[in-house]
Amino acid sequence: MHADQKAGGEAAALTPRKAAALKAFEGLPHEPGVPKPDPILVVDKVVRRFGGLTAVNVDHLEIQRGSITALIGPNGAGKTTFFNQLTGFDTADSGTWTFNGKRMNGLPAHRVARAGMVRTFQLTKALSKLTVLENMRLGAQGQRGERFFQSLIPALWRRQEEEITRRAEELLERFKLAAKRDDFAGSLSGGQRKLLEMARALMVEPEMIMLDEPMAGVNPALTQSLLGHVKDLREQGMTVLFVEHDMDMVRDISDWVVVMAQGAVIAEGPPETIMSDERVIDAYLGAHHDAPLSVEEEEEQLHEAEAELEAEAGVTHEDGPAASPDRAEENVKERAE
């Protein structure tokens, strides 16, 4: 009975949108840059250098429409820098990327947002001296700019302002922040700020939302709620790309996982297999951790170990530092006895 209940629960969690997202990835090779059946974002040869450091060097990447894709990788892999390039918050040295078939490289952040691709930040950008509602209304700036000429006519402008407030209030309701509407954003908890950031990103009615570490700084009480909201974005037809270090969250909500290391995409695949992919384990633990040692490497390690033992034995011996390898050997023997 327990198994049935479990199966029922899982079936209930497999919504049509989730099923469609999973089907889109079925049978795809688990290789970096693998083409997707219906990509909303296509990235080619994006490079960003800081002095001598190549922070991003992504050869090819496609993000499947309507899916939740996780972007993972060790610290300093280039995930945030990559987000910054794609969303116009920084300028790539080279490369191209298209969103819904339109070239996005070179566009400033507000135009990228207006095209339907928005992002949130690792450290939330909520303006603490503005109220929650004011923060939400600011999120609609892209829409305002688009209707600049309408805004010259007061009646149209007022109607638009009312629309913006109505949408903001609806979203605050959905994200359970309605009671905080008139509080300063600075008074919110870390998790509530993350919710506000997500709600604010939705003010421009995006097609794709990019979340930079949505779980960072969120207390456990809000974790489930945040997860639910992210899944909900896909249920509403949006595409989600998120950076996250919390592997439970990655396993729980993503349909597909892209792994970055040292600026490049090194692996892609479904969450259940990607965590055991050797390339991924190597990237997290440091390259070649489990490759057999060469004779030279073995000798070098032996030598280093001996030198350490000798040094230790010399320092801790009553007679003072080891004067010679022989003396050190004696010290080691004495300690062993």
Ligand SMILES: Nc1ncnc2c1ncn2[C@@H]1O[C@H](COP(=O)(O)OP(=O)(O)OP(=O)(O)O)[C@@H](O)[C@H]1O
């Ligand atoms: N403005 C900058 N100037 C110089 N170096 C930078 C700059 N921004 C990022 N870097 C470097 O680029 C590399 C990639 O950094 P990035 O923050 O994109 O990695 P990340 O994968 O997002 O890491 P984390 O998971 O720790 O957030 C790092 O070595 C970082 O020090």
